Amino acid sequence: MKMPRLGLGTFRLKGEQALASVRMGLELGYRHLDTAQIYDNEAEVGQALAESGVARSDVFVTTKIWTEHLAADKLAASLKESLRKLRLEQVDLTLIHWPSPDGATPLADTMQALLAAREAGLSAAIGVSNFPVALMREAAQVVGADNIATNQVELHPYLQSPALRAAARELGVHLTAYMPLAYGKVIDDPAIQAVGARHGATAAQVSLAWLMAKGYAVIPSSTRRENLAANLKARELVLDAGDIAALDALDRGERLVSPDFAPQWD
Template sequence: MNLPTIGAGTFRLQGQQAIDSVANALDLGYRHIDTAQIYGNEAEVGAALANSGVPRGEVFVTTKIWIDHLAGDALIPSLKQSLHKLRLDSLDLTLIHWPSPGGKVAVAESMAALLEARALGLTRAIGVSNFTIPLLTEAIDAVGAPNIATNQVELHPYLQNRAVAAFAAAHGIRLTAYMPLAYGKVLKDPTVRGIAARLQATPAQVALAWSLAKGHAVIPSSTQRANLAANLAAAQLVLASADIAAIDAFDRGERLVGPEFAPAWD
């Protein structure tokens, strides 16, 4: 499974705004769309996909299973509901969105259900999101690292998740960086802005190019067509090693997403 390097995220996008963002992304050339059950926009994403004119086989679609549906007898029915909303016969990638709070549902149980969903043809690939090293170890023990396409985690210059990244890389599991622009905070950084000015790029392109240089996939979102276009072009921006090192120095463990049910972070 080839996970596209840059995808269009849809977190916090609702209604017509979600439809327009996905429609613009597909029109601009994005071929990975990321959504989730809890986002409440799968139907809008499905509408945009259906109306885009882009052949289904050319678009990589990811959704994520919410914590209420992680039990073995609940996961597949919930995935079928997602498919109905998305107007799809199958997903390209289905992830556990968050580990079960307090370990109520064992990782092995949810991973087994995901494997079954794949066997049934409901999804081409499976993976996890917001998994720590101990939880990722449980997932690997349950289904084997080759069956885990990605671990989608918050990752940006201020939270580089180096321990998780190193562990995942050692097991051949790619990270997908969500919130890669740190809610826009990184765009105001003087160092990033200086690099962008020198390279005639946008600060967002510099931040995304840094993540890409690390080997991560990224799923930035935007409601603005111009920003979507610029973000996609980050794949062509090559940073010098000195620029990468300068951004490496930003790491301060600044986590922006930490719901009360989150696991004990590494």
């Protein structure tokens, strides 16, 4: 199943909040759900999907393997536990959430175990997340770039990562943008608001449309129904070259997610 270009992120959503957001999202028409082991909401995502009445075959589900489970003898078991929580026999996409801190687990071991999990039918596709250029290249060498469905990374108007984008394009690796609204910073940006005013669109819609125009998938999140509905409409917004150039000019290398175990960024 092809990954829908706009999905529903669930980072920082827990318990009833996660359940309500995913329920609303599915009701509104979202067909791409993004979760992770460390989010501690796979069970709620699975419950919302099971109770939605939406056919399983119509929904693209992504989860991510946490760093504690990257060893070859742990990865598959952890993915099976994710499937149990999600109430699924298979996820559509499984990602390595973060590279192993300090390289404690060899990347080759992890990628080979991930590929084996796909071949065992636990996941229809596999990929990586938060991988800078060197590690993305290394992962591609281990399993082949054609086996890496996406690299999910922080991307927004203030962090455009040109080196990573160029390497991904060279390898043929798709990018998924998380934090696409920069923790809401885009909403108050005058340059983005000006583009929105020309189209009768919100700044959030403009930012999402800009990312999608570049070929990325986007996974914004919200707990408010009106915002979830508005984000979906970004798929209908067509930006012209001037609009895209206006957002291109906003890059300032502002990274918002960089935990102490993060890899060396480009």
